[in-house]
Amino acid sequence: MRHEPSYRHSAHTPAVSAGQEAGETPGSTDGPAADPGALYLRYHETLRRYAVTKLPARLRSEADTALSIVFTRLVNCHKENQMPRPGNWEAYLHGAVHNACKDLVKARQHEEVDDGDPRIHRDAPHDPTADSVVEQDEHLEQAERADRAKAALDALDERSRAIVIAKHARCRTNKEIGEDLNLTGQRVGQLYKEAFQRLKEEVNRPRDRQP
């Protein structure tokens, strides 16, 4: 099954995500489409690192291939004037790389099974380190949930995002956060509630297809 997280923005979310200035968003909805090369220059480091974390150890040297899959698809979209216009390219590309890694894993599994090497067929069922199918599915589902949550978090406005991070990753209280943001603890609580609601909406949004 192919999961395609949505990183597009609804009327409830800002056109420009937290951490990006309006003028810095390449290929925004009403401007020219972004050039794939320009996107690669911006994000190649983080995408390559991300691909390495998403690939199993035996395929980590193929991170470039995962990036190639994404960018050849984008090149084809660009050529056909079908370039996507997500509000947050970084989140979108991370989702696309994740999908490419999954495609790569599946393709290489088929190649291994189809290559006629008898060792693979003999050894696979006895490999004590191999995850069961159920475990693999569970891991995949967890990773996908985290990816979608991260994309949803990135789509929040900067202040809401800061509050969610402070509460969930830094274990800070509303009062402490309020002191940093020059808000009352109660106001932080309200903003957190709103942010959480938006996070839920984003996470549950129907997903678009990615290159």
Added chain:
Amino acid sequence: MTGNPDDGYKQRTDDDQAPDMHDEMDPWLDAVNVAAELAAEEQDRSGPPTREPVRHDDPVALMLGLVPDPDVLVDGRKLAAARKRLRLDLRQLVARLNARGWEVTMQEAFKWELGRPALAPALITAIAEELSVGDDALLTAAKPASGVDDLFDDQRIQAFLSDWAAEAGVQPTVLRQRATSTLAGAAHRNRTGGSVEALLGVLRQFRSIPGFLDRS
């Protein structure tokens, strides 16, 4: 996050304004925590954005026309003349390139017009498109660059294509056509760094992409 994660959760929920939301979101709570941890790491790393330049042997960068070819130089005077003909000031040109995703500053663009920079082929194409001219109208006429078509005639490239074609069960011409089309779409012109080694790197990368030949 340090310490017992349950402590953290307890602390977070102590002053939560909407515990009912947490109940509803329970299946997602772990995912939100992971996402927040990732975002916190990004926050900790944040500072002025410093981009690593692409490696000259990076096959994706070569495919996308991001590796400057020292034999392909932009003529600053031609660039300035084309810009002025279109009645664009430098700031407008930079803004147009920024809108396409290129992180170009006024200072850099100013320097281009004063010299003969070796820019990435894809950037040259973007500039030319914004100025409504062909790429060649912006280049020095010093030395014609070799195109991909010339490189495809190289023996090593042909040997590689023959091997790949035998494996894929297609004619080498099909592979050549497919690769050329992708390269043309990426950099819009027949330059990818200009060397046989560079093209071989790109072709190897294409070969490793599952289903590369299946795409129209």
